[in-house]
Amino acid sequence: MSTANSKRYAPAFNQTTLVILAGALILSAAMGIRQTFGLFIGPFSFDRGLPVTLIAFAIALHNLVWGFARPFAGAAADRYGSAPVVAFGATTFAAGLGLAAVAPGGAMLIVGMGLLVGIGVSCTTFGVVLPAVGRIASPEKRSMAMGLVSAGGSAGQVLMVPLVQGIRLNAGIATSLFTLAFLMLLIAPLGMVLDRRARLGAPVQEAPAAPLRKVLAEAARHRGYRLLTLGFFTCGFQLAFIATHLPEYLSLCHMPIGLGATALALIGLFNMAGSWACGWLGGRFRQHHVLGWLYLIRSVTIGAFFVLPKSALSVVIFAAVMGLTWLGTVPLTSGLVAKVFGTRHLGSLFGVCFLSHQIGSFLGAWLGGLVFDLTGSYSLLWEATVLAGLVAAMLHFPIDDTSVSTPALRVEPAQ
Known part of the structure; x- marks a missing residue:
């Protein structure tokens, strides 16, 4: 009996492990590379x-x-699978990095590092990877699986930042960007692993994907979804400002050369x-409560550092505490969306929530450069990141995480 059970459950375990590993590698490359832009x-x-404002705008635009x-990208992955979306995204990401490497002026830099990288990263990060993991993991293990993928993806930042710093100092900007473009091309085939469940013929009992407009309209009527979306703005605002401008800020504070790269x-x-x-x-705890405390801890840390x-x-x-709270919001936010609405349209629903995050990211990165060019200081932005975190905490604690009963949103694949 035990042997039969082992044979029955081993393939599912191996399949889930492969998806987690592939997701972590994809996130590692995509997120690690974009964290080097500062x-x-x-x-x-x-x-x-x-000018710093123009460079910051290109980074903010992506x-x-x-x-x-x-x-x-999430809707395409929901409907067609992750493989074509990841392949397209990795290729576009690489093309943007290559264009930035040879850009003689601001226009090409904005198209490469702004437009093309932005399209590429949308297809190779959380919105495509985490829903694939969420569908294959059981509901009780879903939050943990998403956390593991996000944690594994962080390895890219640990490896990429010193790699880029070393190549740039020894061989220049162009060589370092072309190296990153090559690394992005290497992860293009890994999207096929995210679709492994379908290829192996696992029983997936799903209704056809509902029209995106209907899905979003029903979710928009949920107060908790609106609060979660508004609060996620802060995460993007804080992280983009710090990731983009921390190295330059430390230089202004007369810190040792290379400390900014070490901090990232x-x-x-x-x-x-x-x-x-x-x-x-x-x-183990209500996800919106964990998110509320996360934003509070992050704001206190930023304020104390400033x-x-x-x-x-x-x-x-500062880097250690910020790291502990850095991307933990992502598995919690996506997990909360899955808890309330199910996983059938998780890519689309988390995608819209993530749009708020990215509007915050744009403002955090761009306003940092603009304020610095206008005032010669980053002080206003440091203060704004603290205030935004306090507001986000207040938005998350009252969220209602009760699952909705709308059939179009809650159709779940068979486990």
């Missing part, structure tokens, strides 16, 4: 004579394009533990 602000400004393209790598390292921990907490004296130790502590 390292290029100074070089693009000094070597190519571009966040905005990512947000607007994300619902369509440490954020990625601690984010591995933080994402796993948030996934674990989301499986007002206290700067030192190498304070930067390391």
